[in-house]
Amino acid sequence: MSRILSSRQAEELHKSFIAYLSANSLPNTAAALKTELNLTEDDFDAATAKKYETLLERKWTSIIRLQKKASLS
Secondary structure, eight states, X not given: OOOXXXXXXXXXXXXXXXXXXHHTTOHHHHHHHXXXXXXXXXXXXXXXXXXXXXXXXXXXXXXXXXXXXXXXX
């Protein structure tokens, strides 16, 4: 299967998942994902978590807004 995302985009997506899970009180799931992705504490520290914790929600609301805008066109 070909990759749609570049490696940098995939890395940011993975970090966003982990930060979202951690911010929503799902630490075991976040830890499991870190393990699956072979991320270390150096790859994902508190500053990284803070940076990415709202990224998925912001992108999701942007998509919804764009869909509504497109449907009104």
